[in-house]
Amino acid sequence: MTERSATTSPVLPPLDAVGIVREAGLTAFVVFALTFSLVGFKVEDVPGGLDIVTRFDQVLAATVLAFTGRVVLILLHKRRHLPVILVGLAIAAVILGLVVAARGAPESATAAWLPFESVVVNVLVAVAALVLAGRAAWSAWRRDVGVSDEAVELAARVHKAAIFLGPLMLGFAVVLPFLPFADRRLLDIAILVVTYVMLGWGLNIVVGLAGLLDLGYVAFYAVGAYSYALLAINFDLGFWVCLPFAGIMAAFAGILLGFPVLRLRGDYLAIVTLGFGEMIRVILLNWYEFTKGPDGISGIPRPTLFGLPFTRTDPDGGETFHSFFGLTYSPLDRIIFLYYLILILALVTNFFTMRIRRLPIGRAWEALREDEVACRSIGINPRNTKLTAFSIGAMFGGFGGSFFATRQGFISPESFTFIESAIILAIVVLGGMGSQIGVVFAAILLIGLPEFFRELQQYRMLAFGAAMVAIMVWRPRGLLAFRDPTIRLSDHDTAPEKQT
Amino acid sequence: MLEVSGLHAFYGHIEALRGVDVTVNEGEIVTLIGANGAGKSTLLMSICGNPRAAAGRILFEGGEITQLPTHQIVRLGIAQSPEGRRIFPFMSVLENLQMGAAVTDPGHFDDDLRRVFELYPVLEKRRHQRGGTLSGGEQQMLAIGRALMSRPRLLLLDEPSLGLAPLLVKQIFAVIREINEQQNVTVFLVEQNAFHALQLAHRGYVMANGKIVMSGSGETLLADKEIRAAYLEGGH
Structure with a gap:
């Protein structure tokens, strides 16, 4: 399939892998720095006082997701639609599947595989992945370039x-x-x-x-x-x-x-x-x-x-x-x-x-x-x-x-x-x-x-x-x-x- | 038709007009030429009450309009195509023209619209386009068209040739003559393009430093040595 997209749009410039990794790494670092203290530690009420609970698994999940998300966004901008669709659908499917499987059993082993504790956050991540995949599919179908024109056009279409x-x-x-x-x-x-x-x-x-x-x-x-x-x-x-x-x-x-x-x-x-x-x-x-x-x-x-x-x-x-x-x-x-x-x-x-x-x-x-x-x-x-x-x-x-x-x-x-x-x-x-x-x-x-x-x-x-x-x-x-x-x-x- | 006498106007403390006398008779095209900052646009704006005259009188068809607010002056039959065109960029061409007719009897709208489209067929082609997407020349045509929609007896034009290609300037000026002759609209035209303006006008005034320094018929001014030296040499 990648070959097909290469033949239909031969003008696509080659990807700069090092640059992409660097940019995504930077995003991941920012997310890591923000979440490390905000998400990583949680003060909890325990009998007899307060206790600090660490949640580094969620920090790791946020960092990895931010890295992936950034790479996917860059790919979307470079009009490599297929990987974006696949990654987006895969992430959404895994998370939504886990959410459904772990429903009603928040302590189960399945639930432990979910990236975040909160169901809403998990669903939001899945929705974001789906939106990205949908956008990629849409622009692959349209082979559209102009983003701002697209916005006006969309608004005009909605108004019609x-x-x-x-x-x-x-x-x-x-x-x-x-x-x-x-x-x-x-x-x-x-x-x-x-x-x-x-x-x-x-x-x-x-x-x-x-x-x-x-x-x-x-x-x-x-x-x-x-x-x-x-x-x-x-x-x-x-x-x-x-x-x-x-x-x-x-x-x-x-x-x-x-x-x-x-x-x-x-x-x-x-x-x-x-x-x-x-x-x-x-x-x-x-x-x-x-x-x-x-x-x-x-x-x-x-x-x-x-x-x-x-x-x-x-x-x-x-x-x-x-x-x-x-x-x-x-x-x-x-x-x-x-x-x-x-x-x-x-x-x-x-x-x-x-x-x-x-x-x-x-x-x-x-x-x-x-x-x-x-x-x-x-x-x-x-x-x-x-x-x-x-x-x-x-x-x-x-x-x-x-x-x-x-x-x-x-x-x-x-x-x-x-x-x-x-x-x-x-x-x-x-x-x-x-x-x-x-x-x-x-x-x-x-x-x-x-x-x-x-x-x-x-x-x-x-x-x-x-x-x-x-x-x-x-x-x-x-x-x-x-x-x-x-x-x-x-x-x-x-x-x-x-x-x- | 329009009589300005001893007009003084200020921008803050700066005296932009220092006792201006101008007369425009019915059916004429009168032009006002002069260098940048001479006060030409200020005179045009003061006729419409902004900035208001500090001293002097402005009479329109015998009635005093010196102290009237702008929108009432316009309702008396003076239309202005202001400097920089000032069309409504997010409205369609048609809506711009409709706004021009805001203060007239809506019964005339269809006739007036047809007349503007006859003068400027390109506006009809672009009637559903947003004003801001027109070219400079088309915007100028729209600004004049919009002014005409209010059925004015006196049309005030501020530098309609500004920033336009020579061919377009000719076209714009030809239409001004047409408006004057066929629709019986008196025109008071402020211009930097002295050569074209004086060719077009019956009479002309020359302004410098907020005062009228010379006046006469278009041909006399065109032939004048000083004018040629100051405003025409090297240009055409």
Whole structure:
């Protein structure tokens, strides 16, 4: 087979074996140096004190895997696809085989052959090997050279496929609560992911479309949450009445932020928005009479379905959801309802964004992102354009905040720290700025996976960071950086025809 | 149509315009030539309100526009093709043109689009291409096309020949004449390429150190000895 690949692509330069070994050796050394102290020694609780356990077998495994991985990567770059496929498949098969064989028997002899203690790490290594093999197979089949073009092409293809992929994912999202494997844990994760998808879509208006780097988006989330909580508790109003108010309050906060930053751009804008996010949090923390400060607000009313509560019995003696529909009571009902609630809110955000991109104001946002001077020279008012982007983006953040408050039943300033803004922004940037479907993938990746990887414990955030670095290395403009024009003319005819 | 009188403008503490008087009559092509840093682009930008005039007046069709914000000036019927083209690089050609029509009645869009495509057929060929992937000449055509989409009565052009091959320069200038004659658009053209600009223009102004130092019809200026020595010798 190697002969065949040599004959089909005779231009391949010979491999520099010494160089490859040197480079791979260097990588292995770095991995060894890092893992020797971090992984090699473990402090363990034993009766009567602490003990140090050595795990040099795992250090050795990591070093050998790093060496192999580096060699394979070099081979991939030199377009020697076959060995990459074979090695990748072999590693994946061995590890996955051992994982399956040792399942349920962590002390067995089979388990001792696994490179790492943690099942998740083992599976991750296998997945990485499979991805490498798949990539090699893909480029062997395509005989492709340009990596960056490939990225754009892939993004374009995914966006074309979005016509089918979107409804497909939507269909999956709709039936998710009724699938056999949908338990409480999965639904909770799904609610969390969809919440962040919605926030990502909201922030996408500000960052992706209008190009205004906002590091304080969580402020609007907080304003929405507190608006709902305070209105509901002080005036005894229901969720549906408060929702628009919360949105309006958040939009107002957006305008409040927007005014002083009208003249700022780029880094300077980012700093001010960062400060704004912190200001809101500090105000919430210190205005004790109004917000109960660090104690937070508890007992926030749960949402109802047209007045039907999701409780076992209605405290006022009225109908509840299950009695009205003649169902048996299940605590899962409320979770499913919350899931659909956030799904609908997210879809409204998405639909709104897709529509407004084709309207003059949406086009003005995009033009503003590209060139503010040019915008002014064609008669666009940059002030109003920026303010609408800030306020509309903030409004969706406010809706998200209301949902958060009603889902948790308790809010405190601690929920609205800078890390939330950073995660939402990361979702938008990693998804590929302005890409709606990219936000979905990035939210699943950034929110869903860490939830599933709780087993990694303190290394969870390390894995999170590694995933972000990996995306930025391979997809520097985001997972799906591709912009679909909002207007097209049909090719055989010059009559303008707006695509919907 | 456009009357600039006693205009002063500053960049910080630097006085870029020191009392400029310029008049552009309806239907004319007027050109402004001068060396680098003479204040040509500043004058064009100040007409659009950025930098704002520190002293002096700017009248457009009899109305004062000196203190208006840029976007309102543009809505009065002045379109600008700014220095360095400044097209929207990630938007398609068609979207760029659509943005040009942002402030006009959308009912004209189809007609205006057809007219721009007639002037620059290459834009029609490239209509789905991203603006940033066009060649320099095509980007210039797009910048002028975008300015025309707002149905201006006065078109301000800042160095449309910048960085273009001689053949393309000729083509760009020929189209400017066409725009002026057939579509009745008054043109105020800032140029370094004095020879072509003066050939094209009905009248011309020469600027140096923030002041107008000479003015006259295109032919007179072309024939002038000092101008030949300062801006034309060795060039053509």
